[in-house]
Amino acid sequence: xxxxxxxxxxxxxxxxxxxxxxxxxxxxxxxxxxxxxxxxxxxxxxxxxxxxxxxxxxxxxxxxxxxxxxxxxxxxxxxxxxxxxxxxxxxxxxxxxxxxxxxxxxxxxxxxxxxxxxxxxxxxxxxxxxxxxxxxxxxxxxxxxxxxxxxxxxxxxxxxxxxxxxxxxxxxxxxxxxxxxxxxxxxxxxxxxxxxxxxxxxxxxxxxxxxxxxxxxxxxxxxxxxxxxxxxxxxxxxxxxxxxxxxxxxxxxxxxxxxxxxxxxxxxxxxxxxxxxxxxxxxxxxxxxxxxxxxxxxxxxxxxxxxxxxxxxxxxxxxxxxxxxxxxxxxxxxxxxxxxxxxxxxxxxxxxxxxxxxxxxxxxxxxxxxxxxxxxxxxxxxxxxxxxxxxxxxxxxxxxxxxxxxxxxxxxxxxxxxxxxxxxxxxxxxxxxxxxxxxxxxxxxxxxxxxxxxxxxxxxxxxxxxxxxxxxxxxxxxxxxxxxxxxxxxxxxxxxxxxxxx
Numbered sequence: 001x002x003x004x005x006x007x008x009x010x011x012x013x014x015x016x017x018x019x020x021x022x023x024x025x026x027x028x029x030x031x032x033x034x035x036x037x038x039x040x041x042x043x044x045x046x047x048x049x050x051x052x053x054x055x056x057x058x059x060x061x062x063x064x065x066x067x068x069x070x071x072x073x074x075x076x077x078x079x080x081x082x083x084x085x086x087x088x089x090x091x092x093x094x095x096x097x098x099x100x101x102x103x104x105x106x107x108x109x110x111x112x113x114x115x116x117x118x119x120x121x122x123x124x125x126x127x128x129x130x131x132x133x134x135x136x137x138x139x140x141x142x143x144x145x146x147x148x149x150x151x152x153x154x155x156x157x158x159x160x161x162x163x164x165x166x167x168x169x170x171x172x173x174x175x176x177x178x179x180x181x182x183x184x185x186x187x188x189x190x191x192x193x194x195x196x197x198x199x200x201x202x203x204x205x206x207x208x209x210x211x212x213x214x215x216x217x218x219x220x221x222x223x224x225x226x227x228x229x230x231x232x233x234x235x236x237x238x239x240x241x242x243x244x245x246x247x248x249x250x251x252x253x254x255x256x257x258x259x260x261x262x263x264x265x266x267x268x269x270x271x272x273x274x275x276x277x278x279x280x281x282x283x284x285x286x287x288x289x290x291x292x293x294x295x296x297x298x299x300x301x302x303x304x305x306x307x308x309x310x311x312x313x314x315x316x317x318x319x320x321x322x323x324x325x326x327x328x329x330x331x332x333x334x335x336x337x338x339x340x341x342x343x344x345x346x347x348x349x350x351x352x353x354x355x356x357x358x359x360x361x362x363x364x365x366x367x368x369x370x371x372x373x374x375x376x377x378x379x380x381x382x383x384x385x386x387x388x389x390x391x392x393x394x395x396x397x398x399x400x401x402x403x404x405x406x407x408x409x410x411x412x413x414x415x416x417x418x419x420x421x422x423x424x425x426x427x428x429x430x431x432x433x434x435x436x437x438x439x440x441x442x443x444x445x446x447x448x449x450x451x452x453x454x455x456x457x458x459x460x461x462x463x464x465x466x467x468x469x470x471x472x473x474x475x476x477x478x479x480x481x482x483x484x485x486x487x488x489x490x491x492x493x494x495x496x497x498x499x500x501x502x
Contacts, residue, residue, distance in 0.1 A: 011284055032235075111134070122405055143155065154170065157169050179488075186492060213319065221451050221455065223268045236250050236251055236264075248268055278465070
């Protein structure tokens with residue numbers, strides 16, 4: 001068989017795995033959006049069946065031999081070209097999944113599928129005790145999975161690597177250690193300043209009007225509705241079933257009139273990335289986003305650096321005033337802008353302001369690493385969570401639903417995911433500095449409601465590369481440095497010094 005024939009065969013197998021992944025994602029999307037509670041047992045079996053089929057395809061000896069043959073025919077598998085990179089990533093994927101026994105993978109899928117439904121009810125009922133045994137088993141299984149990847153520097157490394165290829169726990173700790181004191185110092189200065197009023201947000205805004213505005217902004221951002229849709233979910237998320245079907249979800253809160261907009265912009269930011277992958281990588285090992293941190297850099301960029309910017313609201317404020325006159329008609333743009341950027345330690349991560357958000361992530365990262373090291377047991381998490389929330393943010397959750405049960409991630413076994421949110425924040429500021437350096441007129445375009453230049457820059461510099469580069473290499477290529485907290489701190493300092501007159 002010629003090299004070209006081998007490559008075509010590899011891409012055919014890769015396409016089949018991608019299609020199976022789309023089916024798996026569809027089952028998960030339906031479980032979170034539509035599935036009745038009674039469907040849990042059947043859905044777990046369905047998800048396990050698909051996972052088993054995927055595992056068999058992804059670990060087949062024929063696929064392994066094909067990858068090894070192609071790798072041996074490439075002069076330098078680390079070369080900076082598309083083909084070498086494609087084979088390198090395919091080899092990495094094969095070696096990774098092959099380390100996990102089939103029966104363990106199937107068990108993990110079934111355990112997490114069931115745990116998700118238990119978590120939903122536990123959160124509604126403020127009943128951590130009902131979820132604790134499921135979380136205990138998930139933590140045990142994640143430890144077992146990490147053991148399969150020895151040697152490692154830290155048992156958290158293999159889990160982090162699933163979401164952030166090549167990243168080490170020590171790197172994240174170093175970044176967070178450099179960032180934490182600077183954010184805490186900024187928060188202390190803000191706490192001493194006169195607080196801004198955001199009472200206009202804490203009212204019930206008409207849900208239909210919220211949806212219209214959210215759809216309008218997602219459209220202006222460039223979200224392609226011919227390849228997507230928007231639904232409701234308790235915990236908003238984005239999922240991709242393929243290049244032609246990338247869906248977002250949002251939610252509407254009676255106590256926060258702007259939450260749905262920022263949620264929609266966040267998820268649409270994710271979706272724009274998936275919709276912007278270069279089609280030339282389709283059906284190859286490179287045909288997916290490079291990492292969760294880069295993915296989060298997109299969602300956090302659109303939600304915060306655009307959606308909470310003064311430039312954006314110079315365009316959008318007259319529109320929301322017309323939609324919600326009973327709340328906003330007598331408010332000035334400056335009052336509105338300052339109000340939506342109020343800094344206030346809060347209980348809920350996804351509702352946290354930019355100045356405190358990373359502290360929520362650091363808390364979760366520390367808990368996860370302690371769980372993996374065996375320093376913490378799942379049953380003890382409510383007490384640990386509450387004490388660290390008080391230490392980090394000065395607030396204590398009144399119940400577990402607004403505390404340790406608030407996030408969906410642990411019920412899905414996604415230990416290792418949380419650091420990517422904060423890393424995404426840092427990268428988003430690096431993108432912004434480079435974008436404005438390349439195109440100084442972009443702030444004025446945003447003021448005019450023209451987001452096309454922003455999306456075009458992202459398409460050219462980030463989206464199109466898919467997994468052509470590892471995340472740190474991509475950030476280095478585009479901005480000239482690896483993931484760096486300094487641009488993010490410059491952004492926060494400039495923004496909040498103006499808002500709070502520091």
